[in-house]
Amino acid sequence: MPRFAANLSFLYQEVPFLERFDAAARDGFAGVECLFPYDVPAVELRARAEALGLSIVLINAPPGDWSTGERGLASIEGREEDFHDSIERALAYASAVAAPRVHVLAGVLGAEDERNAAIARYEERLHWAAMQAARSGIDLMIEPINPQDMPGYLLQRQDEAHAIVERIGASNLKVQMDLYHCGRVEGDVVAQVRRHLPSGRVGHFQIAGVPDRHEPDDGTLDWRGALAAIDEIAVTTGWEGWIGCEYRPRDATSGGTSRGIRRWRNSKD
Template identity: 55%
Template sequence: MPQFAANLTMMYTEHDFLDRFAAAARDGFRAVEYLLPYDYPAADIAARLATHGLTQALFNLPPGDWAAGERGIAALPGREEEFAASVERALEYAHATGCRRLHAMAGLVPQGANLTALRATFVANLRHAARRCAEHGITLLIEPINQRDMPGYFLSHQQQAHDIVAEVGEPNLKVQMDWYHCQIMEGDIAMRLRRHLAGVGHVQIAGVPERHEPDSGELNYPYLFALLDELGYDGYIGCEYRPRNGTSAGLAWFQPYKEAQR
């Protein structure tokens, strides 16, 4: 039965961030994820997780200057030292929260950049980061993101991501497969899942195309959830969607799976 993680960056935004942990637990979630924890002391987040019996499923490495529009630095030549420091910062939070999955964002392609150089930088940085994460029993993830929501992002297709994982050659580097992004860029999700599942370390969901609850739109989520069970996926499914009218009010889709959360 799928195990779901509430994404506290997009869900429960009617509450202050640190109060979202309690709200997710009240609604039956046993795990959470979010984009970035770094505005809050790691000890405060760890305390909320412990108080509400929640597992920290995932968060991102520091992605550069997010407020200025940066969306990761892992593939950007000249930022290697900053990327290495971001790995250490993320590991501090992973230790405090018990998180065992970290996502490294590639970044936006600079105008006129050499794509071969970006790929080489990405591979070298990921190899370093994966080895550091492996020392602590942590899986490193990369995620293809669609070009409609994030124009210019370096990594956009499933095969591209799995080819990079193979080139890096570290067993704890996996692909974060977000079905929302995959449907927009490529579709054929069930067959891609069958082809690539061994290299998938985390799954995320949202309705397509509006990015609301996974109860309407182009994708048949009950079918895909059942397929995950059939294929033996035992990781988390991150609910990275924007609720239509309040998070708790939109959780009818979650009720068939709620009692099976652990």
């Protein structure tokens, strides 16, 4: 059965960040993930998770200057040194909190940027980063993101992400398959799960409703079909990853969780 992780950067925003660990545990989550936890000392973050029996399953590498529109440095010309620094910081933090996965954002193409050159930089830097991460036993994730939410983002399609992972050939470089972004760009998420999960290149899933990014049962996303496909394929392939609940709650987080993800989880117990 799929394992669900609460994304603490999206869920439980009605309480301070560290209190969200307690809320996630009360709602029955076994894992948590978050975007950029670096303002919290790693020892404090790990202690809170361990006290509640929660696994920290994913964090993001620092993305550059988010306030100025930077969404990752991996493909950005002239930012190689900054990218290296971001990866080193992310790997040190992930090791300290026992997080086995780090998501590396690709970056946004500028109006004058040449896409093929950006892809070449991206692949070269990912290759370097994967080698650094392997020394710490950490998997790196790359994630296609839809252009409505993040205009100009370099990586938008599942097939392109899988082709990049295959070309680089690092066993610890995987695709983070967000069913919300996939649904916005490619539509049939069940077909995409069935196509890509058996490949061994999917390291993590995330889920939210389409098109408004609320609870998975809000909108057009075939969340039941997608979760059933993940469940079925996991049994035959041995996939043991997580599904991050990265959505914007319509109201209080716990109520929406109980109506959607928790209902699925309980139906499978």
